[in-house]
Amino acid sequence: MSKDLKEVIGEPLIVNGRQLSLSKAIRAGDFVFLTGQIPMQNGALMTTGTIEEQTRACLEEIGRTLRDSGCTYSDVVKSTVWLKRRQDFPGFNEVYGSYFPEGPPARSALISDFLVDILVEVECVAYRPRKNKGQLL
Numbered sequence: 167m168s169k170d171l172k173e174v175i176g177e178p179l180i181v182n183g184r185q186l187s188l189s190k191a192i193r194a195g196d197f198v199f200l201t202g203q204i205p206m207q208n209g210a211l212m213t214t215g216t217i218e219e220q221t222r223a224c225l226e227e228i229g230r231t232l233r234d235s236g237c238t239y240s241d242v243v244k245s246t247v248w249l250k251r252r253q254d255f256p257g258f259n260e261v262y263g264s265y266f267p268e269g270p271p272a273r274s275a276l277i278s279d280f281l282v283d284i285l286v287e288v289e290c291v292a293y294r295p296r297k298n299k300g301q302l303l
Contacts, residue, residue: 171195175235181211191231196296198235202248202289203228204282213283217254221261224288229265232292239265241292247275248287258286 175198176190191200205212205220212223232238249258255275263270271290280287 176231180209181206191235193235196293198232198237198241198292198294200228200231200290200292202246202287203231204280204284204287211282211284217249217251217257217285218261220285221258221288224286225262225265228288228290232290235292235294237292237294240269241294242266242271242290243293244291245271245273246289247273248278248280249275250278250280250285252277254285262288 171194173193174189174191175193179186179188179190179201188201191198193199203224205215205223206227207223212220215223229239232241247258247262249255
């Protein structure tokens with residue numbers, strides 16, 4: 167893919183002082199693909215807190231990444247959510263819904279174990295057409 171069609175969004179990801187081998191987000195044409203966001207607090211994994219607190223931490227960081235890419239929550243067209251525990255879905259869903267009050271994106275939700283001690287991960291795809299090459303609508 168040519169440089170004009172693929173753009174890395176954001177600075178390198180550093181977690182607990184270690185740079186990760188992934189990008190925060192990639193713009194490919196009119197789409198922005200965000201890496202799965204785990205709950206973070208002051209640059210460290212958020213391994214404590216309720217599902218609501220961890221979900222809010224994920225979605226706030228997603229909001230910053232969306233802004234860095236010229237998008238907003240309303241540009242999100244698809245999200246995938248992983249929860250550690252089935253019983254956390256109502257609390258997750260209440261917080262999630264407050265970030266997408268109108269025209270929420272399509273969504274998949276799964277129960278999964280994580281590589282780190284967290285309760286939730288959220289991944290998004292946003293769609294924001296460019297008016298002209300390099301410009302957002």
